[in-house]
Structures are given as structure tokens and as C-alpha cells.
Amino acid sequence: MTDRAVIIVPARFASSRFPGKPLATLRGADGVVRPLIERSWRAAMAVPGIDRVVVATDDARIADVAHGFGAEVVMTPESCRNGTERCAAALAVLGERPDVVINLQGDAPLTPAGLVSALLDRMRAEPDLPVCTPALPCTATMLEALVADQAEGRVGGTTVVFDRRHDALYFSKRVIPHVAPERIAQAPGAVHLHAGLYAYRPDALADYAATPPSAIEELEGLEQLRFLDAGIRVGLAVCPMPAWDLIELNNPGDAPMIEAIMAAHGLA
Structure with missing residues (x-):
């Protein structure tokens, strides 16, 4: 029997960089304008083998818009500090206990279904694994860009190092592991980017919410x-x-880049 999987799309209205971000609009390749929260929900709905997709929010305006495009919505406290806490709060009121909970963040409309499926594959292969998240090997060009961003004091992405079992050792907004400049071209795949997408067991979510x-x-x-x-x-x-x-929609200036990607790849 296939494990039951639920995707929760956490979305909050308050944002220091972009207040009301989930309601910001993006134009797809078909010319149709939709709010960010709908585009992230549609990305979740496109994942095969998912039993339920829920938008988790703390704001009635987001809930109203989500209901308008047909999403199931659960209200969560404003006090949730991040998407993982919001997923834990949502699961507590959903009235079911799935085998796997996926956190597909409400500002990540470009998330490919294949990334979610990869998380589910590992969770289903290892029933004792509490949490799973993606790691993406950098090309030499990408690594050069990350190192250049770091040198200029910019955060170019989150990186992760892991052991031989592919279990995480550490995540950082610095480039890890360190690769000397003269070795960048000879070290493809040495640095892995982390994508902010998570699969959890319900017990792991509960433990997280209970831990300071x-x-x-x-x-x-x-x-x-x-x-x-x-x-x-x-x-x-x-x-x-x-x-x-x-690209996630973190600032208003990110919208044109996301729309350009959608247009180039036919993402409606």
C-alpha cells in the first residue's frame, strides 16, 4: 500500500521585505495573471501521488483568495516563526495523520514536481527517515557565482554538506565546503545547493514545534x-x-525574473 502524502503550502501575509507577498501576481506563459499563492498551489497540485494539498495561512485575505481558486485552507497562528512551524500547526488541526507531510513553500512557484517526487521516493524507501530535503550539485559556473556573491557580502543561496549516506551534516548561507579558487574548475559537484522544500514524518514535525x-x-x-x-x-x-x-519570490524585483523563466519554459 502506498504511503499517504499531504502537501502543505505555508503562506503568511506579514513580510518585512514584501508585505502581502502571497497575493502578488505573476503572469504565466499563457498570458494569464494569477496570485503567487495560486501558482505555488498549482505546483503542488501537479505532483503525482499526493492525496491532499492544503494552503496554511494566518491571514483572512490569503484564505479568501485561496478559497476563490478552489484550494483547501487551514488557518494557523500568526506566531509561527517559519514554514516548518506553520506546517506543524496545520497538521495539528487537519484531522488526519499522513505518512509524509511535504512543505512546498508559498513563495516557490517554480518548484518542479520531480523534486517533490524525489523526496517521497527516499522517504518511502526509508520508513525511519524523519526529514528529507533536496540537494542540487553546482556546476563550476554556479560555484564561481556563489563565491563571488560571498566575496561581495551577498547571500547567493544556501549550501549543504552531507555524509556518505546522504544525510545532512550542516546547512549554511556561506559556501560549504570551502573550495580554493584555483580548484573551482576541477571540483564540479563538490558544492551542493539546498532547495527550500521538505518532507517530514508527523512525529518529526511535532518534535520540531516543541523544540525552541x-x-x-x-x-x-x-x-x-x-x-x-x-x-x-x-x-x-x-x-x-x-x-x-x-527563484523564490522574496522581493518585488524577483517577479520579472520568475515571469521570464515561466515564459521561456512554457509554464502557464
Whole structure:
């Protein structure tokens, strides 16, 4: 029997960089304009083998829009500090206990269905794995860009290092492991980008919500570090780079880049 899987799309209205972000609109390749939350929900709905897709929010405006395009919505507290806490809060009121919960973030409309399927494959192959998330090997060109961003004080992405079992050792907004400049061209795949997509067991979500934020989580600004600090395994699904950049809508200036990718790849 196939494990039951639920996708939760967490979305909050308040954002220091982009208030009301889930309601910002994006034009698809077909010329149709839809709100960000709908595009992320549609990305979730496109994943095969999913039993239920739910939008989790703390704001009636987002809930109203989501209901309008046909989504199931669950209300969660404003006090949720990140998407993982919001998924835990949503699961607590959903009235079911799935085998796997997927967190497909509400600002990630370019998430390919294949990345989610890769997480499910590893979770189903390892019933004792509490958490799984994607790792994407960088090309030499991408690594050069990450190193250049770091040198200029910019965050170009989150990287992850893992052990021989493909279990995470650490996540960072710095480039890890360190690769000397003269070795970049000879080290393809040495650095892996992390995509902010997660699969959890319900018990792991409950443990996360019951655990205070860790020092490294707050220093790095990376929610997944709470799992590692608490000694909870985080497995990696190592996947090839998708056909397009996985740009999230974090600032208003990101919208034109996302729309350009949608147009170039026929994403309606």
C-alpha cells in the first residue's frame, strides 16, 4: 500500500521585505495573471501521488483568495516563526495523520514536481527517515557565482554538506565546503545547493514545534538547522539541477525574473 502524502503550502501575509507577498501576481506563459499563492498551489497540485494539498495561512485575505481558486485552507497562528512551524500547526488541526507531510513553500512557484517526487521516493524507501530535503550539485559556473556573491557580502543561496549516506551534516548561507579558487574548475559537484522544500514524518514535525529555536538556526537564519541541533536526521535527495533556476519570490524585483523563466519554459 502506498504511503499517504499531504502537501502543505505555508503562506503568511506579514513580510518585512514584501508585505502581502502571497497575493502578488505573476503572469504565466499563457498570458494569464494569477496570485503567487495560486501558482505555488498549482505546483503542488501537479505532483503525482499526493492525496491532499492544503494552503496554511494566518491571514483572512490569503484564505479568501485561496478559497476563490478552489484550494483547501487551514488557518494557523500568526506566531509561527517559519514554514516548518506553520506546517506543524496545520497538521495539528487537519484531522488526519499522513505518512509524509511535504512543505512546498508559498513563495516557490517554480518548484518542479520531480523534486517533490524525489523526496517521497527516499522517504518511502526509508520508513525511519524523519526529514528529507533536496540537494542540487553546482556546476563550476554556479560555484564561481556563489563565491563571488560571498566575496561581495551577498547571500547567493544556501549550501549543504552531507555524509556518505546522504544525510545532512550542516546547512549554511556561506559556501560549504570551502573550495580554493584555483580548484573551482576541477571540483564540479563538490558544492551542493539546498532547495527550500521538505518532507517530514508527523512525529518529526511535532518534535520540531516543541523544540525552541537553536542558536545556529537563529545565527544562520535557516529553519532546518533546528532539526540537526536536536539530533534529528535530515536526509538529502541529491537531484540534478532543474531546467530552470528555482527563484523564490522574496522581493518585488524577483517577479520579472520568475515571469521570464515561466515564459521561456512554457509554464502557464
